[in-house]
Amino acid sequence: MVICSVCGKNQAIFFQKHSGRRLCRECFINDIRYRVKEQISRYSMISSGDRVVVGVSGGKDSYVVLHILSEIVNPNNIIGVMIDEGIAGYTREDMYIAVRKFCSDIGVDCIYVSMEKILGFSVDRFMKFYLEYAKENNVYSISACTYCGIARRRILNMYARELKANKVVTGHNLDDEIQTYIINIIRGDVMRLAQLHPLSETHSDKLVKRVKPLRSIYEYESTYYAYLLGYTFQEYECPYIVTRPTLRTKVRDVLIELEKLYPGVQLKLLEFLDNTIANILVKPRIALPTCKICGEPTSPNRSICKFCELVEDIKKILHKLY
Ligand code: SF4
Ligand code: ZN
Ligand code: ZN
Numbered sequence: 001m002v003i004c005s006v007c008g009k010n011q012a013i014f015f016q017k018h019s020g021r022r023l024c025r026e027c028f029i030n031d032i033r034y035r036v037k038e039q040i041s042r043y044s045m046i047s048s049g050d051r052v053v054v055g056v057s058g059g060k061d062s063y064v065v066l067h068i069l070s071e072i073v074n075p076n077n078i079i080g081v082m083i084d085e086g087i088a089g090y091t092r093e094d095m096y097i098a099v100r101k102f103c104s105d106i107g108v109d110c111i112y113v114s115m116e117k118i119l120g121f122s123v124d125r126f127m128k129f130y131l132e133y134a135k136e137n138n139v140y141s142i143s144a145c146t147y148c149g150i151a152r153r154r155i156l157n158m159y160a161r162e163l164k165a166n167k168v169v170t171g172h173n174l175d176d177e178i179q180t181y182i183i184n185i186i187r188g189d190v191m192r193l194a195q196l197h198p199l200s201e202t203h204s205d206k207l208v209k210r211v212k213p214l215r216s217i218y219e220y221e222s223t224y225y226a227y228l229l230g231y232t233f234q235e236y237e238c239p240y241i242v243t244r245p246t247l248r249t250k251v252r253d254v255l256i257e258l259e260k261l262y263p264g265v266q267l268k269l270l271e272f273l274d275n276t277i278a279n280i281l282v283k284p285r286i287a288l289p290t291c292k293i294c295g296e297p298t299s300p301n302r303s304i305c306k307f308c309e310l311v312e313d314i315k316k317i318l319h320k321l322y
Contacts, residue, residue: 018264032225036068036213043198045211053160054169056080058095058234060226061171065214075107081159083152084114086122090238098232123148129314144240150307160208172212175219178266181273182251197277204288204297
């Protein structure tokens, strides 16, 4: 029997590659909770009096973050928002039953929201028309994930405002966070790079602060934690996963290889980037312009936000069809 490297008495069931330790069930669970709470307190992400909207996808990360959060914030002040993106073969409706049961077990309210009903376009419907628009105008089509990401962020922010929440929590893990950091470095997008930092400010009163408590937890750790705690999470993949932006896929593949050669490299990168980027945080607060069409905040130098720009493109096709 292999003994746990931490408590020295129980049987080890998990090899934590980045630390080289073998952990028993109890020490593994304690380690994950400790690291999540350490990030929350280091960056003052959440306090007990907050009112929080949590983006719940039905995937493992959303269960993990929701559960740990319910031990920090009064569950009456947490609202899970599950978004149905409207993707054939990937319905959230099946998952909603399991998610709602889980939420009710931990005393959290959960609501189910249709992207199509709120924004006018599901991911499937948007892509159908965008592909036609791209073909007709001889331009590359954006990936489904680009629209899906923008639309989900917008819905979570709208609901947070409506429900008078002061934080939006998402289940992004360490792998997600490092990929996004690297993508923004490659693109030279300093503004977005700075916005990723947990201490960055929101540059509009209409934007609710987003926080990611799992940002120091590896994806393989989050998966194992979800299995150990017996969550019923969605394991099948979205059919658009194959069209995920190629840069992200390539960055992810490189990071997986690096992690095999140098276990812990992504954690070290997180520490390094957090410390370095803290020095380029945009201060003082800048006022973001407002989109002329929808009235939501948009990036500096834009008069129309990215969401409206995409929707305006496909409206050209819609006018021809109907
Ligand atoms: Fe949305 Fe892309 Fe994720 Fe599918 S893979 S749910 S399209 S972000
Ligand atoms: Zn132990
Ligand atoms: Zn807009």
